[in-house]
Structures are given as C-alpha cells and as structure tokens.
Amino acid sequence: MALLLGGAGDILAPYEVVGDTIATPLDGMVGDAVRGRAIVVARQVSTCLLCHAGPFPEAGFQGDIGPSLTDVGDRLSRGQIRLRVVNAAVVNPETVMPSFYRTAGLVRVGRQWEGRPLLDAQQIEDVVAFLAISRAP
Numbered sequence: 268m269a270l271l272l273g274g275a276g277d278i279l280a281p282y283e284v285v286g287d288t289i290a291t292p293l294d295g296m297v298g299d300a301v302r303g304r305a306i307v308v309a310r311q312v313s314t315c316l317l318c319h320a321g322p323f324p325e326a327g328f329q330g331d332i333g334p335s336l337t338d339v340g341d342r343l344s345r346g347q348i349r350l351r352v353v354n355a356a357v358v359n360p361e362t363v364m365p366s367f368y369r370t371a372g373l374v375r376v377g378r379q380w381e382g383r384p385l386l387d388a389q390q391i392e393d394v395v396a397f398l399a400i401s402r403a404p
Contacts, residue, residue, distance in 0.1 A: 279368060280388050287358050288346030293388035303397025306390055322401055333364060340399040349395045
C-alpha cells in the first residue's frame, strides 16, 4: 500500500511511502555525502548525535538511545534511510526519533519551527547520501 504525503499548499515536496521506504529522492534532488556528514555532526542543525553514535571521532558525547549510524547503509537501503529520517513514526509509531520532514500533527513545537520541517528536502537527501556510505574509521 502506498501513502502519498506533502504536496499542494504544503512547504513539503510530495513523496510516496511504499512499505518501509521512500524510494524516490525528495524533489528529485541529489544528495551530497560531505554536506550530509556535516549536518549529522552539527547538533544545532540535526540533533542526530543526541541519540545516535557513529563514525565521528571528533564529536564527543554521542548518544546511545538509537542504533549506531556506522554502516547503516549495510543494514538499510537509501529508501529505508530516507523514510526513517523523514518520518520514522511511519515505521514505528512508538519511536522517539523526531520527524525531520514533517509539519502536521506535531505537538510542543518551538515558534521558530512552526509550519516548517527540521530539515529541508536538500538536507534530507544530503543526510541520506552520507548515511548510505558511512563506515567505521
């Protein structure tokens, strides 16, 4: 079963969830792994390292709530990674992972984030590009 989200009148690009994936890059964008790594490591931008650890020797105090980001591309396809970054609640409704590309149905949202996603479509694709190839140092 497919689920189409985003679209007309929304700040989000439309995307289709099929099973546990978003197979097509958001807005047809190509991700850049170098920019994606910078987004993942920047706590002020993505908050990834609050919950996840990974191949980031320069980043102290990495989280241990979520699975390691090391070799995630060996465990999940790009489409699976994309869905988990966009809205992990589609896969696991009980997740504590934030939805990085969602604007509707959120509670206790800071004013600066009202009506806009945590990451834009290009940032999502950059993170997907990085996570798909991340490896242990």
